Amino acid sequence: xxxxxxxxxxxxxxxxxxxxxxxxxxxxxxxxxxxxxxxxxxxxxxxxxxxxxxxxxxxxxxxxxxxxxxxxxxxxxxxxxxxxxxxxxxxxxxxxxxxxxxxxxxxxxxxxxxxxxxxxxxxxxxxxxxxxxxxxxxxxxxxxxxxxxxxxxxxxxxxxxxxxxxxxxxxxxxxxxxxxxxxxxxxxxxxxxxxxxxxxxxxxxxxxxxxxxxxxxxxxxxxxxxxxxxxxxxxxxxxxxxxxxxxxxxxxxxxxxxxxxxxxxxxxxxxxxxxxxxxxxxxxxxxxxxxxxxxxxxxxxxxxxxxxxxxxxxxxxxxxxxxxxxxxxxxxxxxxxxxxxxxxxxx
Ligand code: SAM
Ligand code: SF4
Numbered sequence: 001x002x003x004x005x006x007x008x009x010x011x012x013x014x015x016x017x018x019x020x021x022x023x024x025x026x027x028x029x030x031x032x033x034x035x036x037x038x039x040x041x042x043x044x045x046x047x048x049x050x051x052x053x054x055x056x057x058x059x060x061x062x063x064x065x066x067x068x069x070x071x072x073x074x075x076x077x078x079x080x081x082x083x084x085x086x087x088x089x090x091x092x093x094x095x096x097x098x099x100x101x102x103x104x105x106x107x108x109x110x111x112x113x114x115x116x117x118x119x120x121x122x123x124x125x126x127x128x129x130x131x132x133x134x135x136x137x138x139x140x141x142x143x144x145x146x147x148x149x150x151x152x153x154x155x156x157x158x159x160x161x162x163x164x165x166x167x168x169x170x171x172x173x174x175x176x177x178x179x180x181x182x183x184x185x186x187x188x189x190x191x192x193x194x195x196x197x198x199x200x201x202x203x204x205x206x207x208x209x210x211x212x213x214x215x216x217x218x219x220x221x222x223x224x225x226x227x228x229x230x231x232x233x234x235x236x237x238x239x240x241x242x243x244x245x246x247x248x249x250x251x252x253x254x255x256x257x258x259x260x261x262x263x264x265x266x267x268x269x270x271x272x273x274x275x276x277x278x279x280x281x282x283x284x285x286x287x288x289x290x291x292x293x294x295x296x297x298x299x300x301x302x303x304x305x306x307x308x309x310x311x312x313x314x315x316x317x318x319x320x321x322x323x324x325x326x327x328x329x330x331x332x333x334x335x336x337x338x339x340x341x342x343x344x345x346x347x
Contacts, residue, residue: 012323024325036346038088044155050215076109086346091122097133104134123165127172182225206265215341227268275328291325
């Protein structure tokens with residue numbers, strides 16, 4: 001079922017080509033760009049990474065100068081106000097602080113926020129430097145507190161470095177949110193412990209439904225723990241008040257009970273997609289623009305960049321690609337027919 005009206009026109013209108021906000025044919029305006037800095041990762045989360053990842057060649061990655069040129073266009077010419085650096089694992093980039101600092105120079109052109117999504121295992125030693133470089137906030141993935149379950153969901157990694165990373169981010173004064181993907185038969189029994197822990201730490205927590213974007217093709221509808229089920233797990237211990245829906249992809253709920261009160265979020269891409277208000281775009285480390293998580297393929301911006309395309313040509317290509325953005329998961333529920341997995345696309 002599509003919540004979106006059918007596109008009136010398949011051709012980018014002249015007015016959109018000439019300027020104004022970056023808009024798709026469903027009327028959604030894009031303000032947020034997720035920038036994958038690498039497809040490599042120090043974890044092997046089964047819901048994300050293929051069994052035998054075929055990582056991109058470093059030579060195929062956008063150069064730092066190329067990346068900054070594109071980001072400048074997105075901000076100054078196309079109205080993007082929020083950059084989220086992601087991956088793969090962005091902390092594998094030794095030059096991450098420099099990338100953040102370079103993004104900082106775009107604030108004068110309209111950029112409002114620079115965020116990072118990370119597994120945090122390598123964060124402890126770099127949190128202060130990232131803050132100093134101009135990072136505004138972090139999303140940290142934490143799917144379990146129990147060491148065995150954490151190991152199952154990370155490819156045999158330890159949870160303690162992640163907890164150390166979280167502590168270091170807080171000590172550095174970086175605001176953060178926790179994200180937990182819940183997979184049936186693996187970590188439903190972490191829903192309550194994670195909630196209690198986040199509440200005790202006074203950290204915002206969001207649960208994420210398992211999406212059909214895993215590199216191993218192990219997703220099935222049966223393995224999705226839906227928003228309704230997540231809330232059911234919490235109901236035994238907490239009173240739950242739904243909060244008014246904002247522009248965030250998560251639905252929020254106020255919890256009362258246990259050791260106090262807290263707000264948790266659920267990103268219900270599968271059971272309750274938020275595609276009709278999606279304001280995001282994705283750029284891969286090799287410079288492909290994916291207008292949607294479920295886009296079958298990306299459009300290379302790196303090739304025209306390397307071939308000497310002008311700013312006007314690049315802007316027109318981006319506007320045209322975004323204009324043709326599909327309705328999203330609402331239009332094609334189930335597996336996305338494509339070769340790219342989440343570690344390449346950026347979450
Ligand atoms: N490595 C970093 C991390 O894990 O936070 C950043 C990249 S990761 C691809 C970004 C987010 O995508 C993480 O929160 C991860 O849990 C989420 N993710 C990956 N595969 C997913 C899937 N199949 N369904 C739902 N979320 C997924
Ligand atoms: Fe790595 Fe993040 Fe994917 Fe896990 S979810 S394999 S940490 S990129």
